[in-house]
Amino acid sequence: MNPILDVVVRSLCVFLFMVIAIRLFGKNQLSQLNAGDVVLLLLISNAVQNAMVGENTSLEGGIVAALVLFAANFILKRLMFSSRTFASFMEADPVILVKDGVVDHVALRKVKISFDELNESIREHGIEKIENVKLSILEVDGNISVISEDEKDKQTHYSRIKRKIKENIIKKMNYEIREMLPKDETRVMEIFQQGIDGGIATFDTELPNVEVWNTSFINDCRWVLENEKSEVIGWSALKPVSKRECFKGVAEVSIYFDQNYVGKGLGSLLLKKLIIDSENHGFWTLQSNIFPENEASIKFHLKNGFRTVGVREKVGKLHGEWKDLVMLERRSEIVL
Incomplete structure (x- = not known):
């Protein structure tokens, strides 16, 4: 096979694998990372590097691999934008984690977020106790949004x-x-x-x-x-x-x-x-x-x-x- 075509095929396979893996293993892999998650991402990046370029370590091979990833990501986003069915498949619905100060432990287990990770996210929003949380939702992008019980209109997120x-x-x-x-x-x-x-x-x-x-x-x-x-x-x-x-x-x-x-x-x-x-x-x-x-x-x-x-x-x-x-x-x- 042509060396450049080989890089293109390899890069597409790796991209599709990563997209499917993240979709299957949960939104918390995108954010709310603990130490194990960080190590996992580092090891995965090292593991897939050779899988994409194979023995082609040239500058040309690296540029082709990067272009393929950019193009594949662009096409994926366009498909999600144009097709609601496909977007629903790629991004699960938001999940309510806390409502009126009560934690939904079943939902936490389902999305594989620990109680400590939830507490950390709530503290990052400037709220001391879970009892003061009106609503906390795991959004489709993996971030946890929080609305305070007693300060509903106060925006405390760092952004x-x-x-x-x-x-x-x-x-x-x-x-x-x-x-x-x-x-x-x-x-x-x-x-x-x-x-x-x-x-x-x-x-x-x-x-x-x-x-x-x-x-x-x-x-x-x-x-x-x-x-x-x-x-x-x-x-x-x-x-x-x-x-x-x-x-x-x-x-x-x-x-x-x-x-x-x-x-x-x-x-x-x-x-x-x-x-x-x-x-x-x-x-x-x-x-x-x-x-x-x-x-x-x-x-x-x-x-x-x-x-x-x-x-x-x-x-x-x-x-x-x-x-x-x-x-x-x-x-x-x-x-x-």
Whole structure:
């Protein structure tokens, strides 16, 4: 067999074996690692190295093996994204470990997590006793999420703490969120035009006039973010999803940023302000419809409390091409 083809076949076999092994042996192998788990992973990595490249120790063989792994992982993720059945097979459902301070020992044994590992995870979330846990779930990615009994709304996970620190730094940089005013219309349209030009943010291909834009959005819950020069660099607003009375508390989120400020962590400030204001105005559900290729926007909404509802296939055409939409939503815990 051709040496390069041999590396390709070997690498694919090892990748498939590892995926199946992790799926069979449990989600706790992905996180919540104890000393034995770490040793196991180190030994496995050493064991499969030779299995992938065989006697081919050349630079070319190593690069080919790495490319095959990247490609296989990319294809696997696309299959999981496009097929709910396949995704369910690859990722088991979340498992409730603690509810109202009571540990489900049967569930712990099923997912092969020890009581000490559960306690460690709870302490990492800043909760001293299991009795104070409202809900603890082993998520599909292997992480354990915890909601406190007496501080349900307090976010204590280390990633959220880091995000809070980042927000405080941003505030010290003199960024300001304020209500959108008529004087902002020109700048708002300029930023919207950037979104249209990007090709992955909206079905719109031409900029609407200000009157059309104003009538399509709800008068309340309009916000802009200014930089230290008092220049508008981003805006957010809500669109109604229906004229029916029963859906009056459901709205669609629109949030756009100047391209020079994308990826700087500013979006969460604006979206959180919009969420709080929407709840103050009685909105109980916020929706967002995003093109699948706009992965950054999808991750951004998921990070800020939205969940994926599903994919609407070929729902509309953009430049003559059918486009899918990923629908996400956030249900308020305040407006009930």
